[in-house]
Amino acid sequence: MWTDFPLFPEQASSFALKVDGIYFATVLLSVFFAALVSVLVIIFAIKYRRKSPDEIPRQIAGHIGLEIFWTAIPLVLALGMFVWSTVLYFHITTPPANTLEMYVVGKQWMWKLQHPEGKREINELHVPLGQPVRLTMTSEDVLHSFYIPAFRVKKDVVPGRYTSLWFEATKIGSYHLFCAEYCGTEHSRMIGKVHVMEPQDYQNWLTGGVANEPMEVAGERLFEQYACHTCHKVDGKGRGPSLVGLYGKSVGLEGGGSAVVNEAYIRESILNPAVKLVAGYKPIMPTFKGQISEEGVMQLIAYVKSLKAPELTSVE
Ligand code: HEC
Ligand SMILES: [Cu+2]
Structure with a gap:
């Protein structure tokens, strides 16, 4: 549907059909009610117009059945749209494991x-x-x-x-x-x-083409270039904590609380090390703000992610 119609972009991902489904359903629903209301306004304006100059209409006090009718139907429709789009929203914001x-x-x-x-x-x-x-x-x-x-x-x-x-x-x-x-x-x-x-x-x-260096290898080179390895030793005996198996873990912080190690945490550790101190360590790590480019930080993150804890021989 619509693929030849230049106004609509192609549907080239697994989300496309689902997003378009919600889009068209919302538009159709809105058009339907807009048309219904417009047509009724015109019909009622003609049907109930004043027919003689001294005509006084009967007052209407209210109708409980009608009130329920036009409250319940929009409520069900709106909640339906809400649930439908929320489910899709969660799907779009939750990447699967094997990305x-x-x-x-x-x-x-x-x-x-x-x-x-x-x-x-x-x-x-x-x-x-x-x-x-x-x-x-x-x-x-x-x-x-x-x-x-x-x-x-x-x-x-x-x-x-x-x-x-x-x-x-x-x-x-x-x-x-x-x-x-x-x-x-x-x-x-x-x-x-x-x-x-x-x-x-x-x-x-x-x-193909030029031999390229994997990001984590570039990250490892930066790790040595900026002397990170002098403090972050693999065995944890350096002045800083070992970074092996760190990614995805939850670390205890100095002064209570904990933090989950994700990309943002590692970036902050490199650029603003004093903000979240690892429990048991002193604020001796220098900041690398302004010294490492955003690409460099990402390469360091890729390197830290690649430092997997050896299986079975858990350090803790
Ligand atoms: C002078 C020693 C020193 C150097 C050099 C150093 N660090 Fe650190 N680093 C520490 C200490 C001490 C901590 C723990 C206290 C803290 O959180 O600041 C730490 C914490 C970290 C953490 C958080 C670790 C955790 O267990 O949550 C990361 C990630 C990190 N450093 C990465 C780096 C990177 C990347 C570099 C090089 C660009 C680097 N560090 C250079 C001493 C150092
Ligand atoms: Cu831009």
Whole structure:
């Protein structure tokens, strides 16, 4: 439906049909009631018009049956729309477990994208068909918004914060990528393409061309370059805690409370280490604010994520 109609973007992700379903249902419902009310206004205006100059209408005190009738029906319809869209909203905001991770940095006025295997792109994103992809996104300067109409996904990209978005492409092709948040003079040129490829073609594309360094390897190099490894020893005997198996864990904080280690926590630990002190440690970690680029921070995060605790030999 509508695929040849240029007003509507293609349906190229697993969300597209579902989002359009809600969109059209809402529009149809609104059109139906708008038409019903308009037609009744006209009919009643004619039917109950004053027919003689001295006519005085009978007063109507109220009708409990009618009140219930026109309260209950809209209530059921509105709650139905609410439940339907809430269920879809949760689906769209909850990525499945087996996603491919990719990283996005917005900048006036371009999109910079990194694949964990090392490939980097500008204003272009290659993704495989039929595989859930999760983007972790941040901005180097101002607010942007990552928008792929054909996938029916859009999410703000905020400086100093990580937002994420996931989708599963269901159709081979190239689709528009827009910045959907006014971000300065050349906002309208902050556009790109998302290329959906057969999984095999995607693999070839990933490994083809120049040898690329995986993100976690680049992260490991930064880890040594910035001397992180002098304090964060694998065995936990350094001046800082061991980062092995840290990702996804919950750590106790100095002064009570705890924090879950996700991308945002690691970024904050690197840029503002004193904000959340790990219990039992002193605020000796220097800040790396202004020294490591957003891409660098993401590479460090990829490295920390790759430090998996050896199985069975649990340290705790
Ligand atoms: C001078 C020693 C030192 C250096 C250098 C250092 N750190 Fe730290 N780091 C610490 C200490 C001590 C803590 C625990 C206290 C805190 O949370 O600030 C810590 C905490 C952390 C945490 C949170 C750990 C947890 O268990 O929750 C992360 C992540 C981290 N550092 C990453 C890095 C990275 C990446 C670098 C290099 C860019 C680095 N650190 C450099 C000493 C250091
Ligand atoms: Cu922008």
